[in-house]
Amino acid sequence: MFLINCPTCQSQHLVGYGAVRSFENSEHGPLMTFECPNGHEALWAARPEELAATQAA
Ligand SMILES: [Zn+2]
Secondary structure (H helix, E strand, O other): OEEEEEOOOOEEEEEOHHHEEEEEEEOOEEEEEEEOOOOOEEEEEOOHHHHHHHHHO
């Protein structure tokens, strides 16, 4: 199970592999796109601090 932070719902959801839309092995570690229980897209990163640093730059 993964705890995702849906930016549209502005809340966290616990989802399983069935909610995975895509998987990417980026230079910042594994990135997965999930579908939140309400149908939105939410990103999960193994190393979210690095991802945030990249997006802020
Ligand atoms: Zn949502």
